[in-house]
Amino acid sequence: MSFAWPWQYSFPPFFTLQPNGETRQKQLSAWCALALAYSQQHRLPAMTVREAQDSPLFANRRLQRKLPLESIQVVLEELRKNGNLEWLDKNKTSFLIMWRRPEEWGKLIYQWVSKNGLTNSVFTLYELASGDDTENEEFHGLDETMLLRALQALQQEHKAEIITLDDGRGVKFF
Numbered sequence: 001m002s003f004a005w006p007w008q009y010s011f012p013p014f015f016t017l018q019p020n021g022e023t024r025q026k027q028l029s030a031w032c033a034l035a036l037a038y039s040q041q042h043r044l045p046a047m048t049v050r051e052a053q054d055s056p057l058f059a060n061r062r063l064q065r066k067l068p069l070e071s072i073q074v075v076l077e078e079l080r081k082n083g084n085l086e087w088l089d090k091n092k093t094s095f096l097i098m099w100r101r102p103e104e105w106g107k108l109i110y111q112w113v114s115k116n117g118l119t120n121s122v123f124t125l126y127e128l129a130s131g132d133d134t135e136n137e138e139f140h141g142l143d144e145t146m147l148l149r150a151l152q153a154l155q156q157e158h159k160a161e162i163i164t165l166d167d168g169r170g171v172k173f174f
Contacts (some may be wrong), residue, residue, distance in 0.1 A: 003041050006034055015065040017074060031067075031075040036084060040099040045143035048094045049073070096145060105150035108139050110159055113173045122163070124170045125151075 008014040008030050018024045038057045039045070049072065052058055058067040067075070076095060079085035083101060088094040100108075109128065113119060116133075127133070129147050134140045139147070151171050154160035161172045 003038060006030065009034065009060060010063065012063055012065055015060065015063070015067050015071075017071045028075060028078045032079050032082060032084070035075060035079060035097065036099040039097045043141060043143075044097065045146050046088065046094065046096050049076070049092070052076075098146065102146065102149035103153045105139055105142065105146060106153040106157075106159075108137070109150055110154055110173070112137050112139070119173050122170055122172045124165060124168060126168070128171070 008027075014027065014030070018027055035057060039047075047055075049069070053066070053069055053072055058072055059065075073092075076085055076092075079097065080087070080095075084098050086096045086098070088096055112134065113121070123131075125144060125147055129140065129142050129144065139150070142150070148162070148169075151160055151162050154171075154173075155162055159174055161174070163170050163172055
């Protein structure tokens with residue numbers, strides 16, 4: 001399935017952050033929505049700034065336009081302020097992009113557990129993210145970092161407990 005680019009992506013000025021405050025805020029909102037949609041469609045949970053800079057997300061080859069590095073950093077910081085991005089290092093060179101927050105993933109996982117009568121069951125992280133039983137679920141294929149954060153959110157709500165198994169980590173749902 002190909003990605004549906006928004007109309008702004010074909011508009012050359014989109015690749016230059018605008019000086020007018022109101023216009024700039026609308027533009028940043030559009031960039032944030034685009035980054036989240038693109039990451040979700042391509043299942044890209046973590047990236048480096050360099051990967052982002054070279055990806056089609058910030059570089060429209062057809063227009064031969066790229067969002068400058070400084071502007072990419074402004075967009076990423078806006079995503080962070082909105083709770084959709086977390087820096088993975090102090091130098092801000094790699095990040096975790098969250099089109100759903102950990103609490104939202106946890107809610108989806110717990111709904112699946114409840115719907116299928118699987119409370120008081122133990123699963124490995126692999127079974128949850130890659131198992132046959134979860135194939136048709138939105139969280140199938142979820143990056144392990146985000147899966148753990150989702151399970152930690154459920155653990156804080158006393159709906160799950162992350163456990164150590166012989167061959168890795170697992171989770172028991174309540």
